[in-house]
Amino acid sequence: MRLAELEREEETQLSEETQTDLVLIPEPQGVMVRHKWQKHLLTYLMVFGPGLIVMVADNDGGAVSTYMQAGGQYGLHLLWTLVVLLPICYFVQEMVARLGIATGKGHAAMIYSRFGKWWGRFSLFDLLVVNFLTLITEFAVISLAFSAMGISPRIAVPAAALGLTLLVITGSYLRWERAVIALCLLDLTWFVLAFLVHPSWATVARNTLVPTMPLGGVTSSLVFLVIAVVGTTIAPWQLFFQQSCVAEKRLRFSDLKWARLDTLIGSLITVTVAGAMMLVGNYGFQHGIVFQDPAQFAVAIMPMLGHFVRNSILLLMVNAAVLGATAISLASAWAYGEVQGWEHSLHKKLWEAPGFYATYILCVGAAAAFVLIPHVPLQLVIVSVQVFAGLILPSAIIFLQLLLNDRELLGDRWVNKPWNNTINWIIIVVLFALSLLLAAQVMLPNLFN
Amino acid sequence: MASIQNSFVPQFFNVIHPLYDVPEQKCTSEGLGRIRMTRAVRISLGVLRAYLIVMSLMLGYHVLDLAGVLHRSF
Numbered sequence: 001m002r003l004a005e006l007e008r009e010e011e012t013q014l015s016e017e018t019q020t021d022l023v024l025i026p027e028p029q030g031v032m033v034r035h036k037w038q039k040h041l042l043t044y045l046m047v048f049g050p051g052l053i054v055m056v057a058d059n060d061g062g063a064v065s066t067y068m069q070a071g072g073q074y075g076l077h078l079l080w081t082l083v084v085l086l087p088i089c090y091f092v093q094e095m096v097a098r099l100g101i102a103t104g105k106g107h108a109a110m111i112y113s114r115f116g117k118w119w120g121r122f123s124l125f126d127l128l129v130v131n132f133l134t135l136i137t138e139f140a141v142i143s144l145a146f147s148a149m150g151i152s153p154r155i156a157v158p159a160a161a162l163g164l165t166l167l168v169i170t171g172s173y174l175r176w177e178r179a180v181i182a183l184c185l186l187d188l189t190w191f192v193l194a195f196l197v198h199p200s201w202a203t204v205a206r207n208t209l210v211p212t213m214p215l216g217g218v219t220s221s222l223v224f225l226v227i228a229v230v231g232t233t234i235a236p237w238q239l240f241f242q243q244s245c246v247a248e249k250r251l252r253f254s255d256l257k258w259a260r261l262d263t264l265i266g267s268l269i270t271v272t273v274a275g276a277m278m279l280v281g282n283y284g285f286q287h288g289i290v291f292q293d294p295a296q297f298a299v300a301i302m303p304m305l306g307h308f309v310r311n312s313i314l315l316l317m318v319n320a321a322v323l324g325a326t327a328i329s330l331a332s333a334w335a336y337g338e339v340q341g342w343e344h345s346l347h348k349k350l351w352e353a354p355g356f357y358a359t360y361i362l363c364v365g366a367a368a369a370f371v372l373i374p375h376v377p378l379q380l381v382i383v384s385v386q387v388f389a390g391l392i393l394p395s396a397i398i399f400l401q402l403l404l405n406d407r408e409l410l411g412d413r414w415v416n417k418p419w420n421n422t423i424n425w426i427i428i429v430v431l432f433a434l435s436l437l438l439a440a441q442v443m444l445p446n447l448f449n
Numbered sequence: 450m451a452s453i454q455n456s457f458v459p460q461f462f463n464v465i466h467p468l469y470d471v472p473e474q475k476c477t478s479e480g481l482g483r484i485r486m487t488r489a490v491r492i493s494l495g496v497l498r499a500y501l502i503v504m505s506l507m508l509g510y511h512v513l514d515l516a517g518v519l520h521r522s523f
Contacts, residue, residue, distance in 0.1 A: 030463045030464060030465040030466075030469070031463070031464045031465075032461045032462070032463055032464075033461065033462050033464060034460075034461060034462075035462075036462065038462070039462035039464055042464045043464055046464065046466045046467065047467065102475065102476045103475050103476050103477070103478070104473075104475035105475075105478075110478065113478040113481075114478055114481075114483060114484040115483065115484060115494075116483055173468070174468065249467055249468065250467045250468055250470070250472065251467050252467055252470060252473055253473060255467060347468075391501065391504055394497065394500060395497055395501070398493050398494075398496075398497050401493070402484065402489070402490055402493055403484075405489065406484055408481055408484070408485060409476055409478055409481060409484075410476050411476065414476065432496075432500060436500065436503070436504070439504055439507060440507060442511075443507040443508060443510065443511035444507060444510065444511065
């Protein structure tokens with residue numbers, strides 16, 4: 001009785017008779033704990049998810065290829081880029097989490113309501129296009145990995161699409177989140193592989209902390225691989241995904257510090273896993289294996305490192321592509337659903353949010369079908385991803401920065417602090433320049449020859 | 450004989466999952482209309498427009514280049 005009266009208070013005093021460390025409260029669902037550290041730990045465990053998922057899913061199929069290529073072509077010389085990218089990842093995604101908690105709305109909806117229909121439609125259209133093209137690359141990676149394992153893409157790709165659909169249609173956000181976190185934890189296997197290739201840890205430490213120049217100096221291919229690493233680590237869908245995910249999880253104002261910790265841990269995992277991928281790629285660099293793609297690389301190093309490493313790389317490619325595919329498709333479905341004013345929640349059953357689920361299934365199904373077309377022009381898809389990402393990333397990040405300075409909307413509590421703005425404007429200028437450079441390299445290659 | 454009273458009252462903390470907690474009143478854009486056009490907003494959107502124009506021109510050039518229009522001899 002007394003418990004029921006006091007259950008809404010953060011600090012509750014109980015009589016001696018009820019002294020236990022853990023008491024379950026039926027309504028509203030809460031857990032009574034005795035110590036402050038238990039409260040903090042439990043709150044963190046309840047809040048964590050969106051930050052971790054967005055960052056680990058960022059190491060998607062394309063990212064596996066880019067990081068391994070960086071290691072395969074330049075050894076450990078590009079490890080320092082990941083150290084630079086860590087704070088960039090964190091500061092950008094922290095703004096997204098803060099905006100999501102403050103407004104309870106997705107990024108697309110906020111752009112529509114504060115910048116008008118033109119910018120809203122532009123952002124949404126660009127996001128949907130770049131997400132769809134990226135999804136195609138995820139399925140291409142799935143196809144590539146299963147082919148190397150001797151499984152026909154005609155079986156593997158539809159099976160992956162079906163699995164991705166079943167993952168979201170359970171009518172429970174928490175079920176989806178738990179399944180995806182389990183996949184995220186599988187990504188830690190990259191650390192095992194990094195140890196198995198026995199790199200020189202002293203060289204790893206030196207190249208991580210001190211930028212060094214590879215043999216041959218600064219070449220255009222080195223510059224563009226650095227840009228590709230940056231572009232892979234900070235993708236436009238991440239902004240839309242995490243804000244919608246935070247809104248979907250209904251994080252409260254008091255959860256901000258835990259959401260920040262979640263994002264920080266996610267950022268640390270994403271860059272260290274990326275580093276592990278570079279170390280694996282570096283093994284090929286040291287043994288004269290020419291890197292073409294991760295599946296070819298896995299097969300090529302099998303005689304030296306065995307079946308476990310080969311199969312692990314191939315399965316981790318699939319895992320990365322599945323994580324990327326579910327996050328990207330959800331980013332599209334959430335953004336489109338909220339702009340259309342549809343029900344757009346994983347809490348809803350399939351028939352309660354038909355437009356939202358149809359968007360997700362359509363994205364997944366169409367991308368899977370596209371990959372199965374014989375002689376599909378994948379190179380054109382990859383180029384288009386880079387071009388559209390070059391359009392959407394600077395736009396989305398500018399809107400994010402402006403929204404985080406919108407006192408009329410957020411009040412003094414949630415807007416950026418001056419030091420925050422300084423860091424973010426520097427990040428924005430750098431991302432603008434790199435996006436422009438990458439797009440120019442893709443569209444005007446003659447300029448760089 | 451004096452009775453000993455235990456004055457120790459333990460503290461408990463109730464931890465509720467965000468999904469099962471009472472919804473909060475969030476910051477809303479309802480009734481606010483569009484963002485106020487401060488100097489920073491005007492400059493940012495201007496730079497963004499210029500950036501998009503440059504990107505569109507590059508894309509147009511690339512499409513014409515791929516189509517072979519730029520290399521056709523008359």
